[in-house]
Amino acid sequence: MPDAVTELFSAPLTFNWTLSFRCNFSCSHCYSRDESVDELATADILRIVDILVEKQVLFINFGGGEPLIRDDLFEIADYAVGKGLNVSMNSNGWLIDAAVAKRLRASGFHSVGISIDSAEPARHDDFRNRPGSFDRAVAALEHLRKAGVRTTMSSVISRINYCNFRDLLDLARDRRVAQVYLHNFKCSGRGFKNRQDLDLSAEEWKAFYLEALQVKQQTGDLLISFDDPVISSLPGYDEKSLVNGSSCGKLSLHMRPNGDITPCGFIPLVIGNILRDDFETLWYDSPILQKMRNKEASGKCVECGAFEKCLGGCTARAFAVYGDFNQPDPHCWK
Amino acid sequence: MKNLSRNPDIVWRVEKRREAEIIKALDAGEDVSDKGSVILIVSGMMHQLNLVGGRIWTLCDGQRSLDDLVEALSGEFEVERGELTGDVEAFVDDLLKRGWLKYA
Numbered sequence: 171m172p173d174a175v176t177e178l179f180s181a182p183l184t185f186n187w188t189l190s191f192r193c194n195f196s197c198s199h200c201y202s203r204d205e206s207v208d209e210l211a212t213a214d215i216l217r218i219v220d221i222l223v224e225k226q227v228l229f230i231n232f233g234g235g236e237p238l239i240r241d242d243l244f245e246i247a248d249y250a251v252g253k254g255l256n257v258s259m260n261s262n263g264w265l266i267d268a269a270v271a272k273r274l275r276a277s278g279f280h281s282v283g284i285s286i287d288s289a290e291p292a293r294h295d296d297f298r299n300r301p302g303s304f305d306r307a308v309a310a311l312e313h314l315r316k317a318g319v320r321t322t323m324s325s326v327i328s329r330i331n332y333c334n335f336r337d338l339l340d341l342a343r344d345r346r347v348a349q350v351y352l353h354n355f356k357c358s359g360r361g362f363k364n365r366q367d368l369d370l371s372a373e374e375w376k377a378f379y380l381e382a383l384q385v386k387q388q389t390g391d392l393l394i395s396f397d398d399p400v401i402s403s404l405p406g407y408d409e410k411s412l413v414n415g416s417s418c419g420k421l422s423l424h425m426r427p428n429g430d431i432t433p434c435g436f437i438p439l440v441i442g443n444i445l446r447d448d449f450e451t452l453w454y455d456s457p458i459l460q461k462m463r464n465k466e467a468s469g470k471c472v473e474c475g476a477f478e479k480c481l482g483g484c485t486a487r488a489f490a491v492y493g494d495f496n497q498p499d500p501h502c503w504k
Numbered sequence: 505m506k507n508l509s510r511n512p513d514i515v516w517r518v519e520k521r522r523e524a525e526i527i528k529a530l531d532a533g534e535d536v537s538d539k540g541s542v543i544l545i546v547s548g549m550m551h552q553l554n555l556v557g558g559r560i561w562t563l564c565d566g567q568r569s570l571d572d573l574v575e576a577l578s579g580e581f582e583v584e585r586g587e588l589t590g591d592v593e594a595f596v597d598d599l600l601k602r603g604w605l606k607y608a
């Protein structure tokens with residue numbers, strides 16, 4: 171059954187692809203650290219790349235777990251880039267030395283994102299449960315820059331950094347990072363368990379976004395991105411997108427290490443498996459995706475003038491907290 | 505005459521299913537000028553091109569001049585030649601100004 175999304179898009183533009191849930195870190199906010207599934211063999215992964223190319227997916231972004239934990243990462247990336255895909259990844263940076271950075275460049279990675287949660291080394295290390303991880307992350311940015319790889323920086327906004335997010339931007343500038351992603355805190359996995367300690371209140375989110383949007387407008391030398399639909403009700407938000415609300419299940423899908431597809435990394439509902447199921451049937455007919463694409467206003471969203479753009483905010487958060495896609499985003503301050 | 509080519513930093517795809525539906529609507533006499541069939545990602549922002557724009561974009565492969573584009577499109581769309589030339593020129597000009605196309 172076609173809906174507004176599938177009328178235009180015959181497949182997602184992006185696959186966020188968790189090749190492995192394994193990681194050399196154990197971070198407090200990780201959505202995936204407590205998960206484990208069988209991982210696919212290299213040959214199956216290359217077969218998936220072929221499927222994605224055939225379906226005209228444009229971007230794959232490897233996340234994790236730590237993508238570099240898989241020793242066939244370069245082989246996979248070489249293959250995907252050779253097939254015309256635009257490949258990027260997110261990493262904690264620990265394993266990226268000068269040689270690895272050169273190898274990433276040689277594989278044709280379009281960009282590599284490094285996660286940094288605080289501009290204060292001790293805070294970052296504490297949050298990531300790994301002494302020295304800040305220095306290694308910053309060094310990774312430097313190795314990548316020298317190797318000619320476009321770098322981005324990812325920071326999950328939480329209690330430890332929301333008051334000092336400007337310091338993160340300064341750090342990015344200093345390291346000549348092209349783009350900073352200020353990710354909204356998702357209540358999934360460990361993030362859900364540690365929610366009381368890490369998440370902001372709705373009013374704090376509002377204050378943060380008002381300030382951050384202003385900073386974004388005043389900033390010309392650094393790209394700043396948010397991925398939070400709940401900000402569409404704020405003054406200063408002027409982004410036009412071809413879809414409203416969460417982009418998960420519309421512009422992007424997530425793949426787990428065994429080929430299972432979920433709408434995003436933060437919604438643990440499997441819509442099917444890319445190797446076993448017909449992709450078009452999943453994309454067009456999955457009841458879960460259809461529900462996400464056709465959200466109905468409930469609670470305070472019913473009367474809200476921003477619903478058309480916001481569509482109730484982050485579907486993953488509503489689902490994690492209330493078990494219902496249609497509930498208002500728990501971060502909403504309205 | 506110089507050939508036109510796309511900015512290689514722009515990631516794009518033709519939405520084939522959508523394109524087929526738009527062509528069907530066009531054949532039925534509907535106005536399809538605001539219906540997109542090609543998606544472009546330019547510096548992280550998403551744009552769409554309509555049927556004619558999308559065809560022009562697809563044809564700008566570095567092997568064709570503006571005249572070649574008009575020639576190719578005149579076989580696909582029933583538009584008077586002078587009008588088609590003007591439309592193609594205006595569209596290409598706009599995309600050249602945006603830096604999405606360049607002369608190879």
Ligand code: SF4
Nearest residue numbers: 471474477480482502
């Ligand atoms: S009330 Fe609902 S639609 Fe309005 S801003 Fe909040 S989450 Fe979005």
